[in-house]
Amino acid sequence: MKAALKIPKSLDFQRLGLKVGLEIHQQLETSRKLFCECPPITVSHEELAKAPRIRRELRVAKSELGEIDVAAAFEVQRGRVFEYIAPPSASCLVELDEEPPHEMSREALVIGLAIALALHAKPVDEVHVMRKIVVDGSNTTGFQRTAIIAMNGYVDTSFGKVGIQTVTLEEDAARKIEEHDNVVVYALDRLGIPLVEISTAPDIHSPEQAKEVAETIGILMRLTGKVKRGLGTIRQDINLSISGSPKIEIKGVQRLELLPKVIANEARRLYGLLMIRDELRRRNVKPNDVMSQKPVDVTDLLRDCGSRIVRSALQRGERVYALKLPKFDGILGIELQEGRRFGTELADYVKQWTGLKGLIHSDELPAYGITEDYVQAIRDRLEMGNLDAFVIVIGPTNKVLRALDIVKERAAYAVIGIPKETRAANDDGTTRYMRPQPGAARMYPETDIPPIVVTDELLNEARKLVPPPPTEELTKLVNTYGLSRDLAKQILLSGYLRVFEDLAKECRSFSPSMIASVFTSVAGELRKLGIELSEIPDAVIREVILVADSMNLGKDGLVALLMEVGKRGVKIPEKVRELVEALGIKPLDLESVRKEVEEVINNHMNEIMARGERAFSFVMGKVMSRLRGRVDGKLVAKIVMEELSKIFKG
């Protein structure tokens, strides 16, 4: 890969002028959805598979100002059809946009106000629900219903106060299931679940501070005891800029741990784009040099090249076009984020605007079975100089030409600066282009819903839910249960504070730290195995822990049992004991443990003697592989130690 520049990996964010604002979205735990009587739940795959599917289109009317919003125009040109799965147990005619919305859930408003008060925000006197135009299909109406309920608050952090600009109450969007052949499939169960959105001021100046703000706000919301927990119930969006860049939006960071990484990566990308701009200017590239280029059909040149991508495309009757990017040599290969180059940025534009797979650029060639000879042939056909670069796009002619227009515009803009984009966070902490940023003219009143006066009665109800400051709770956990500060914070973030406190009081053998780990590190391990702790009812989790505690199963036994419960989707606590019996889990008495240990030692005497004093972990491993889940590891360790010492002393 050729690259003209190296973008530094560690940057001084202070000097970059990094400014970050967060938008934190949290699902609320209410008895119904925000604007209808449906339960705010997501349904199983089985129910989705059987549910009716309805196909719709969305259109955008020009606003009275005579402008179609760029983001809306972007969606419309994609011409996609939307298919909505309407599970009967979690959606009704309101979600299908076949019935006007009902009045706003008062319960949701009270919880929202409580969160606002905890953030020192001032509630508005009358709540007005707005329609925010969103035409990517995630809302059947083509807009999201949203309302500001409070403004002008703040949150304390160790770096100082961070302003809270607005607290809004809004409906969650439909759940995207899949996308194929220009059809996007959404499930309607999530649509309409009440969501609180907290927007901070751009007062955050480092990735670590962003994490602290998100954690503090997250803990505060969880402490109300009225918010949903589990993956996808809290989502962070980021607004970010550095000096000389526009404000970039990044959507959908689901895991808090990823937040600092996403911010650092994006700041680096912006800095890199500024470096690219300066380099292009140094090379004296003018936007028009790029815009005046014409795509050239190179299908015939590549007809016999060994590339599989090209061959299968040609079999489908598709074409290959190349576009010269004058004086861009080495620019397309510049790495902006881990594994993402300027060429990747261009490819993302192609994917998003045309639905094609992407592009191939000269800095990465020869590759993909396109050898040097073919590269040279393309260079000759395009009459390229040494400093020039090219991209090729493969697909149906009309889409390819559209794609190369998009590439041209994006590449030309690199000379001017950084485009205003809405990006998405990838799982590895990098970001990718999603769409142009929506303008401001996309809100209008939701006339179907009457305004709501924020009465003293509502505020009084809200005040009852306002939690104590997170620091107070943290200190309490450390002092009462002897948790480390970090574990205490994790418990607060997990949303399982109440469950944890009850168990810490009731368990005899498990320590509070051990119980806390179930809701933090163990939950993480289970997730890797595809089991979401949040999908196991609290009562069942409680029962598992109490049973394991009373049977002296140890941590391993507890985790193993929890896994079984998760895998089998046990929903009622009474089933836990039945499962324990069915699986033949019995607490082992000391004698049988000792017998197992003796047996292992006898069977492996040679290995043990060879290892000498280091035989402990060897024996431990063998014994635990037989007893795991049935006995506390600590107890086994004690016995192994005793038995081994007999041998070595003797």
Added chain:
Amino acid sequence: MSTEDPLPGYGGRLRDLLESKGARVGCRVRIIREPGEIIEGILMPKHSLSNPRTIIVKLDNGYNIGVDVESVKEFCVIECREVKRASTTKLAMDSSKPLVTIIGTGGTIASRVEYETGAVKPVMDPEDLVELMPELKEIARLRTFVLFNILSENMTPHHWEMIASKVHELLSEDPSQGIVIAHGTDTMSYTAAALAFSLQKLPRPIVLVGAQRSSDRPSTDAALNFVSSVLASIELKVGEVVVCMHGTTEDTYSLAHRGVKVRKMHSSRRDAFQSINDVPIAKIYPRERRVIITTSRYIPPHRPEELEARIGFDDRVALVKAYPGFQPEIIDFLVDRKFHGIVIEGTGLGHITEQAIKSIERAVQEGIPVVMTTQTLFGRVNMNVYTTGRKLLSVGVIPGNDMLPEVAYVKLSWILHIDRDMNFVKRMMLQNLVLEMNPFHRVDLFPRWFHG
């Protein structure tokens, strides 16, 4: 906005305050609320259900919020500018395409939102329609005519006459043009029936169209309905009045329903309009530009000179519903007040409490025709089966066959305007004029309901 009320919805002391500061809707204002809290934004019109003490402000982020005037420490106007008006690009219509005239009568079919105030304004310029639905210009050359702009619940027989006269005028002027009437959905089927009786032996379809979701929403059903109706007005080869609306809850096809057999069967769904006791005349796939006739039973187009126009309705007709405990004095009242005709929406096969028979008999004797229909909507009346039915027949009640109560109401009103002679009325009511009666009820005309 400038010629209208500068402070729509604001009243009382709040209005006095705003006026004293020179504020009007659209002005940028600054409010100091509580110590130190500054709110800046555009003054917005009041929502009709908003608290009288609330000032509504649109913030720079696009949100509206309500501020209680009691919590305002300071209020000032920063500036007042005229709202920018949209400049619509004038699109030339393709003169090779067939002409379609759109008659506007109101309703949600064509409207757009004014983002600055949130006001929804009706849209009727051909250019605006094409802007909302670009595919229209590939189908037709549009011309629009706004007859009036009222909510459909406010329609009267007088409005039916105005619409019918306009259609008659258009047909006389150029019978080759397509004719589409944009109408509010609530009473669209009444108007459809009125046109069907007024203008018989039509040379082409007359298409009524509406929307259940206004066109300012991205999810509007107006586009599919409207494009379908323009298409049907050109390509559907029947001489009937039809209502063109969504066939299902999906954006796939529209249905052209016979105007005298269609009914709004749901308060909000897109596919609320369905044919009752009949099959729709055609399916229209606007994306594929296909119009498929779904029945062999329809009135074919007539030669233009065959058109029979008799426009006029008697507005002294009442539609009365039968129910347990029905008070016969309702009928007595109508007779006393010299009403000209009564349609009863009876129970079952066409019944009403025996208690009312005396009053009904008196009505008929005083020359007031009484027509019996059924509130079951599906199925037809048959007054020979039970005693009450036979008694009603014997006192002179006219059975309405399988006509929808609303259609019988419109038909009676139209007949009475021609002649109030009882025999004439009876003969006309029993005659199937524009397929308002369907003698054959296939078993599958009754919908399959959800049974859990």
